[in-house]
Amino acid sequence: MxxxxxxxxxxxxxxxxxxxxxxxxxxxxxxxxxxxxxxxxxxxxxxxxxxxxxxxxxxxxxxxxxxxxxxxxxxxxxxxxxxxxxxxxxxxxxxxxxxxxxxxxxxxxxxxxxxxxxxxxxxxxxxxxxxxxxxxxxxxxxxxxxxxxxxxxxxxxxxxxxxxxxxxxxxxxxxxxxxxxxxxxxxxxxxxxxxxxxxxxxxxxxxxxxxxxxxxxxxxxxxxxxxxxxxxxxxxxATAYQGYAAVAYPHGSILSWTTIEMGGIIIDSTGNRLGDESVGYSGFTTRIIKGVAPFYVLCDERIRDLACRESEYAELVDMGGVRSYASAADLAEALGIPVHSLERTLAEYQSAAAGDSADPFQRRDFGIAPLQSPLMVSRVVPGIFHTxxxxxxxxxxxxxxxxxxxxxxxxxxxxxxxxxxxxxxxxxxxxxxxxxxxxxxxxxxxxxxxxx
Ligand SMILES: Cc1cc2nc3c(=O)[nH]c(=O)nc-3n(C[C@H](O)[C@H](O)[C@H](O)COP(=O)(O)OP(=O)(O)OC[C@H]3O[C@@H](n4cnc5c(N)ncnc54)[C@H](O)[C@@H]3O)c2cc1C
CATH class of the missing domain: 3.50.50.60 (FAD/NAD(P)-binding domain)
Structure with missing residues (x-):
């Protein structure tokens, strides 16, 4: 040419x-x-x-x-x-x-x-x-x-x-x-x-x-x-993509996956978990969409503070996107989640994280869980990040x-x-x-x- x-x-x-x-x-x-x-x-x-x-x-x-x-x-x-x-x-x-x-x-x-x-x-x-x-x-x-x-x-x-x-x-x-x-x-x-x-x-x-x-x-x-x-x-x-299971709602920012890796879980409005969260933020997208919205990430203060090293998550905390509840019962009441279901979910998870029983979803990596009170909660939605x-x-x-x-x-x-x-x-x-x-x-x- x-x-x-x-x-x-x-x-x-x-x-x-x-x-x-x-x-x-x-x-x-x-x-x-x-x-x-x-x-x-x-x-x-x-x-x-x-x-x-x-x-x-x-x-x-x-x-x-x-x-x-x-x-x-x-x-x-x-x-x-x-x-x-x-x-x-x-x-x-x-x-x-x-x-x-x-x-x-x-x-x-x-x-x-x-x-x-x-x-x-x-x-x-x-x-x-x-x-x-x-x-x-x-x-x-x-x-x-x-x-x-x-x-x-x-x-x-x-x-x-x-x-x-x-x-x-x-x-x-x-x-x-x-x-x-x-x-x-x-x-x-x-x-x-x-x-x-x-x-x-x-x-x-x-x-x-x-x-x-x-x-x-x-x-x-x-x-x-x-x-x-x-x-x-x-x-x-052709049909591969990156999903993200935990986009902060309504903020639209990335809710740090460190919260999950360090021991957090994701529940839906019925108070149930939806799978092994340790498959990762992209893989978990296909699990979460099978649940009943709204969805929430639960962790504790120690995990929140670790994740705050990431500035986007720290900003979310500053904007009120991470709320604190003294107990599972308080959380359930505030968010309209069936309390018995949430308490059962947490009891099973805490027991698995402590090594006392198998996790219902075969999760093996629990970070620093069992979770401690108070519980930190963020509402999230799943999303696609790119094809x-x-x-x-x-x-x-x-x-x-x-x-x-x-x-x-x-x-x-x-x-x-x-x-x-x-x-x-x-x-x-x-x-x-x-x-x-x-x-x-x-x-x-x-x-x-x-x-x-
Ligand atoms: C919230 C979020 C977090 C992510 N985090 C990570 C991460 O940490 N690590 C990672 O590897 N990936 C991450 N990804 C995925 C990553 O962002 C993308 O895979 C990557 O940015 C794609 O880069 P790119 O250069 O192909 O496209 P882009 O960065 O999107 O650039 C493409 C550009 O082309 C322009 N364009 C499009 N059509 C035309 C046209 N006809 N004429 C002229 N310009 C055009 C667009 O406007 C755009 O500016 C994340 C994605 C999202 C949404």
Whole structure:
């Protein structure tokens, strides 16, 4: 291709797009990022910013022994076999380098999370901003793009791809606040996330999740995936997603899962538990929706104080989202829950946590439970955070077309690409899988796009 406006166009300024842009720029390419919203960030800014990595310098400094093989084994144990295992291996193998690259080459502030491991990990391997706010991560990535003279242009929706003879040669920008224009490029990296915000696509591709509220960013409307399909691409791990069983109601913030890992439980309005909460926040979403709303997380003061290390939970406490009740009877009366049922549920759980009997749901990990009085209670709703099904890609993020041959000039990362959370459902999600596919694959695809 001769006349290009820019070497690489990136569609979407979330974690995946910003990382891809930085990597392409590091490799000497001219890059522009188009973002349809009025600010960068996407889902990544709403997340806790936790990225898993095996063998990073931060882990070594903390004395954590880890390896890509162990990371792959951990994630596959949670997800079961799936259609994207080669990409998973590539992501695990490059994950330590990813964290070092972000922190050392691009001044992204991350530390190793040692308060919790969360779902799927057998060692401390999540790396996150100190605040546990994804917005801090995207702010750092935007600052790094600015330092590298990469244009991140907001209010600029990409409306279609420029395609000639099956090769992608650029994008069309058009929208209410921008003149329609064509941008020609050697490579296009789709980083526009999945389809969580598109009810019609949820109905088509993920009917299991219909009726569950979506709590991610509104830009995730799935057009990137549709463009890839139109060019002969296909979906992989199509019906996998990340759910979250405990979004604080009505606040809409993430109710820290540390409350559960340290010994809390979830009950419904009948006073019953709904399953083994230790399957994790995503897997428990499918259990909780079978109960009778409203739903509540119960823990105690010690657990509340531990979870308050996470600023979003501390804010929820400040806003009155965690209430204290002296006894189960007080709690039941205040919330209109049948007292006998709640007392029986608690008695069974406390006995199991003390090691005196088996847990009715076979839970084995009780944190610091049995719970102590007073009880801390938060109302929660289950939600979808993002979809994990997406376009099949190779280990460099090239979108695979007919006969599994790469479509020339087209890359996909993050929620546009197939995830690594199993083939189907919410159970296979391990903490950090979303950002691993976004930022990890973004960096790999950004480099590869330079030689496309
Ligand atoms: C509350 C919450 C907490 C989470 N916590 C974690 C966590 O700690 N760790 C983890 O790994 N994952 C987490 N996730 C999931 C994670 O946020 C996503 O998997 C990840 O952010 C996806 O990154 P992305 O770059 O693919 O998409 P995004 O960050 O959503 O970026 C995509 C961008 O593309 C833009 N866009 C879309 N279409 C177009 C278009 N046509 N033209 C131009 N721009 C477009 C969007 O507006 C958006 O800004 C969480 C999700 C939520 C909702």
């Amino acid at each position: 001769n006349d290009v406006d820019v070497d690489v166009v990136v569609v979407g300024a979330g974690g995946g797009g910003l990382a891809a842009a930085l990597a392409a720029s590091d490799a000497g390419a001219s890059v522009v990022v188009f973002e349809k919203s009025d600010s960068p960030g996407g889902n990544t800014a709403l997340s806790t910013g936790s990225i898993p990595a095996a063998g990073s310098k931060l882990q070594k400094a903390a004395g954590v022994q880890d390896s890509p093989e162990r990371m792959v084994a951990d994630l596959l144990r949670q997800s079961g076999p799936h259609e994207n295992e080669e990409v998973l291996r590539q992501l695990a193998e490059s994950s330590a380098e990813l964290i070092d690259w972000l922190t050392e080459s691009h001044n992204v502030s991350l530390s190793l999370v040692t308060d919790y491991k969360h779902v799927g990990h057998t060692v401390h391997r999540l790396h996150a901003p100190e605040s546990r706010r994804g917005a801090d991560l995207t702010d750092d990535l935007v600052a790094a793009c600015r330092a590298a003279n990469i244009d991140v242009i907001t209010n600029s929706p990409v409306s279609s791809l420029l395609v000639e003879d099956g090769c992608v040669e650029g994008v069309v920008i058009s929208g209410e606040r921008v003149e329609t224009q064509q941008i020609r490029a050697r490579a296009v990296i789709l980083a526009s996330n999945g389809f969580g915000a598109n009810p019609a696509l949820i109905r088509t591709w993920l009917p299991e999740a219909m009726g569950t509220e979506y709590f991610g960013a509104h830009g995730s409307t799935g057009e990137g995936i549709e463009w890839g399909l139109e060019l002969g691409g296909h979906l992989a791990n 994990q099904g997406g376009l099949a890609v190779d280990t460099e993020g090239r979108v695979l077309g007919a006969g599994d041959r790469p479509i020339q000039g087209l890359f996909a990362v993050g929620g546009v690409a197939a995830g690594v959370s199993g083939a189907t459902g919410a159970d296979g999600y391990s903490s950090g899988n979303g950002l691993l596919s976004a930022i990890g694959l973004g960096r790999i695809a950004g480099r590869a796009a330079v030689s496309a």
